[in-house]
Amino acid sequence: MAHDTLAPSSVIAASRGRTRPLSGFASGTGAIVGVLVFGALLWAIAPESGSRLDTLRQLVEWAPALAHGFSLNILISLGAVAIGTVAGVVAGAIALSRSLAGRIARWSIQAFRNAPWLVLIYFTTYVFPFEFTVFGKTLPFPDWLKVTLALALPASANIAEIFRGAVASTPTTQWEAAQSLAFSRRQVLVHIVLPQCARRMLPPWTNVYAIITMGTALSSLVGIHDLIDTAQIASSTVARSSFTVLTYVATLVVFFAYCYPISRFTRWLERRMNVQ
Amino acid sequence: MNRIALASSSTLNASPARDSHTQDPLLTIRDLHLSYDGVPVLNGIDLTVKRGQAVSIIGPSGSGKSTILRCINGLVSPQRGSIDIASIDVRAQQSDAERIALRKRVGFVFQQYNLFPHLSVLDNLTIAPRRVLGKSRAEAESDAHALLAKVRLADKAHAHPGALSGGQQQRVAIARTLAMRPELILFDEVTSALDPETVGEVLNVIGELADEGQTCVLVTHEMRFAAEISDEVFFTERGVIVEHGPAAQLFGQPRHERTRLFLQRARGEDRSHPPLRAV
């Protein structure tokens, strides 16, 4: 088992020495410029039946609707990751044990990791009731919440895996050292292993968040008026090719503008953790 | 730095009873057998440590030295034989609570220090007294400061382990074990991960402890140190104790051919190269 989870300094030296020091800023700017140039190019060659200025004006007119759509994406992603984190850590902790519950937990983690998200989304949308009754009160179960749950399933499975990995990558010698100081298993987990895991889990966790955010795009397929669905409605309503091109490129840019900083932040966290 | 001189300046536990061999045994191991996945590692170990004694275990790599220590501490379970610590049968302690009670009495210092990297030095020293012994923070901290002074690291209380040199980390690890006030401390090759220049720092601290009457079992490759500090030395090979006896006898007139050979090798170039002194 690999005990040296904190990258040895030689590894850092290696990456410093051999990969070109492409600063995050440079490649990020490159990507942004790339998106904009690519988008502008597409738009430029897109056939235009009216004036391009008019198309732009239409986009501006639709901007609030698109923004509202994207706020749904963000809401769903935040909800899914919040639920997924709690469920994932619990499932991950159960999966560590050798008991039957542990086996069931491991099995369901695998199952949810292996199910296509699209299928999970259709599944929750169709199979879950639209409202449910608790203590005589009827609570609605709106579609966006179903999609949130659908995405929380793979999110929790991923986070459970990350948690399991983080625990497993805590050197066994840390367990032994704590046990030799007369800690109980639970105390080792709470006072020694978890604090070390939390730091190690943070980068992959933000990564899961970015991936789930991108997954929310699928909610358009079950009729949630998210960014993509709104973009489709807009492009059908306006019914102009150049407007369609523009909205799709805008969608791409919006997602990029949201997810890319998260992935940079993840990278930064990873580096920071490695250095320490 | 002269270890003996330092030791005499220490004030804790005055007048140790190191050479009173009449005392009751603190640790008794009888006929210990252990195999990992069917591969035998210990094949009948007998070993007795009296209260206040310092005992060394030497032997070639893979001969089972670390495994013996891990059995004593209940980190692994042997298949046969008995281990008694102050009349408690270690092998009978199967529940978590029983093992914890045992480990409060037995400390363990590891080759790789195994400090908790996310805690400061002070927290490394206080976490077990507070969580396991239930001491108050104030009490645990004043204790910890005293121990840090003892291992000459008073100024490093708030550093993180990663910021310390190997020798310093190992001294923190020793202090961490001492903070639990164990009756018996097991040292497993505590200097072999250190560079030659810092080995001395750590050996001095252990020497002091032994002089103060702390019962300890040391696994070590430092023959000179073992020779000087130990009341008794055990030589293991392939999971058995080939020979044991007072340090002077075992190092001076080893009875077994194998022990002789090992000591010769351990002295290394002494034979094939002219001794350095003579250059």
Add this chain to the structure above:
Amino acid sequence: MNRIALASSSTLNASPARDSHTQDPLLTIRDLHLSYDGVPVLNGIDLTVKRGQAVSIIGPSGSGKSTILRCINGLVSPQRGSIDIASIDVRAQQSDAERIALRKRVGFVFQQYNLFPHLSVLDNLTIAPRRVLGKSRAEAESDAHALLAKVRLADKAHAHPGALSGGQQQRVAIARTLAMRPELILFDEVTSALDPETVGEVLNVIGELADEGQTCVLVTHEMRFAAEISDEVFFTERGVIVEHGPAAQLFGQPRHERTRLFLQRARGEDRSHPPLRAV
């Protein structure tokens, strides 16, 4: 095992000219300066190695010993000074092709062996001769088998490095370097990752090479070995050569206080503990 006896039984390169100090220098370093990110590491190193000589560099950790070797091999680029190997200016070799030409003449053996873990021992030995020197597979392999026999590992040709002990891996690494038939071999603390019992194996192999007249530069912590094998010893501290001279002189009557202190420390417990012999 007696190294000298083994060496005399070897047949390659008979009658080495080790002590003919009249030969032309193979390696000349003049006023070498290097800093990493502004931190000075080498501050004016001068060093000459004649063809057939074995030279040792000793000094405290971090004093720049490895860095000197890495400069010689072109793995890092110094900021000032000159390095000449057989009249080639190393610093002028900037292109990939030039550096490769240089490295054909200079071998490097690392502390951590640095074998290729995914290749068998035989492939480790043949990859460079085949890819760099353009030898045929058959030729490279017969060569490799001869070298493996020389380092007494004839039976391990098809093992993977991970399945070998440290001492065996290090001998494979030496053989791998020898397979390139370099004029100069740099050894960087080749035994310090090994456990004491296997150090001898590796030192014997290096001793033989030196006896056969292979020019080599050794960085080592094994003072006795350095004393015995070296024609000349250099003591570095903080990136400068504090003192150098024939082994007997440097170890016997070091001129500088700092050298004396270092040698004392390196002998370690010799001073604070009674010498082992006396036990």
Add this chain to the structure above:
Amino acid sequence: RADATLDRIASRHEIDVGVMIAGSPFGSLDPQTQQPRGINVDLANDIGKKLGVKVNLVSVQPSTRVQFLQQGKADILIANMEYTPQRAEILDFVPTPYYRVGGTAITPNNSGITRWEDLRGKPVCISQGSSYIRPIVERYGAVPHAFPGASQSLLALRGGSCVAAVHDAAPLLYPLQQHDPEWRDYRTLQPELIPASSVIWVRQGEKDTAAKLNGIVEEWHRSGFLIASEAKAGLPPSPALVEWHANLPKGP
């Protein structure tokens, strides 16, 4: 006596109406307010007004609308769903239709397709869950390429993935072909495919709801409300509505 749906509406003072919001004159979003708008929405709101209850709009897709109605997420569907005998087996409906639609295929002028029969063996873009899938396959042997919605389907047609796209004629394709300069070089096929009446759908067995709504729909025809809605949404006047205004439709 009322059936379950009416009870529900009455007890909650709310009606959940499934409407399709896909960007057509029937259902779209108002870019300013982000509220749904279109004929479907007008009809739903008018039903609420006439029943004196609050209207909750439930956005449905062709692929989800039947589920939502059966689940109870929507009480009624005003979702461009034409009467078909198969649907009538699993759902109930308001007998008086509120619109009449048939499908048509839109195809480039130079595609060489002038009759439905020309589609045999050719790829045709269509929406997932569309009722035109079965007829174009079974009658004309076309190869359907079904996209999540009409907007993707039309884009795919323009991308050359199909030779024609089959969708609702009057509400969608005719206006496109007539008014949109980008679709100038396209034509539509006649006669309309399975022209059928759009009806309001309710859960199976909810006869009372259907009867109650039937009165409202008849009133729409009499008052000219439907013709006005159509005009407001920018659609060309449909002959069926004019005819029905003169004498009420007989049912699908």
Add this chain to the structure above:
Amino acid sequence: MDASLHSILAAAARAGFDFRFLLDAYERDPFLHGIVVSIEIIVATMAGSAIAGLALLVAVRGRRVWLANAARAFIELTRSTPTLVQLYCGFLVVNMLITQWLQMHHVDNPFKPFFWIVLVLSLHQGAFHAEALRAGFDALPAQTIEGAMSLGLDRRSRFWRIELPLALRTALPTLVNNAVELVKASALASAIAVGDITYQSIMIWTQRDNVLALMVLILLFYGALTWLVSRAGRWLERRLWVPGYGA
């Protein structure tokens, strides 16, 4: 035989799992064909993503700065945007523009939806493969590379003989994971009407309203495929295992 099958399916339908579409060739055959198409997409994308990943990696590690920057920017872009949006941008937008451009030259657009799903997924997964490999390269022990350099091996030999084999071993778990993701992502094909298993299922359940039954089949199908892929991954890990490297 036929009768018993009928009665089993009827019983299942009463239990809420309506598999009766299996009796109707009009629906059964496309469904079975959908399984074949899904497998075709997955196999083509696996090959495509391997090529794309390697090409991106070589570009990123290459000496041409602008190429490295472009590749990096592409990787960042692909990793930070939803596959569905990429798919729509590719198939609906770029494809439309290509068609219109080709029409001006009276040429038919040769790119079909199948091509686009394979292209978009390949580039998307290729970017992830490239990232995994890059991490593998970064984790190479500096000493091993120095060992190779000190023997005089040139860049090419180092890359192909030493660095890539080792980085591949480090990256293998991530690569296998990417492959599992790829299997799952292939369900997106349904959004652009490529007749994969998900698409055919949607076509059936919009007619028959037997969502649950089809979900079970789809989940079994993807479960079996991902299981196969991870088994293959484990086999490969064992094949490539060398003593002393990795766990």
